[in-house]
Amino acid sequence: MNRKQPVTSFGWAIKQRLAELQMDQQTFCECYGIPPSRLSNLINGTRKAARYRKQVAELLDIPEYPH
Template sequence: MLDNNKKHPVTPFGWTIKQKLVERQLDQKTFCETYQIPPARLSNLIHGTRKAKRHRKIVSQLLGIQDES
């Protein structure tokens, strides 16, 4: 797998997001379009580059992720 974002690796929370999307057979773009989540915010959550607390809560609820933060 190619990682084009060497400066910001995927966080454990980010891997959980990716896993849940795979389980639902959704790509990130479709997920964002379906639930009106800005793609940049989802990327921030996956890479931990911004807290994005409101979107973190929404994504956690939508994907059934137990959010530890």
């Protein structure tokens, strides 16, 4: 599958932590009121989404990697 935007290091950390928690992206977004598009932006680095970046990092207990 060809991706327009590669996954960022922060995106990989999100994906890894969600896998450890056995939770998919959609469920995570529904549980914490995060728009799925913003989580996607964080994973792919297409937008800063600073407000959600901090929230996601805290919820998943992962460091806020530089953009």
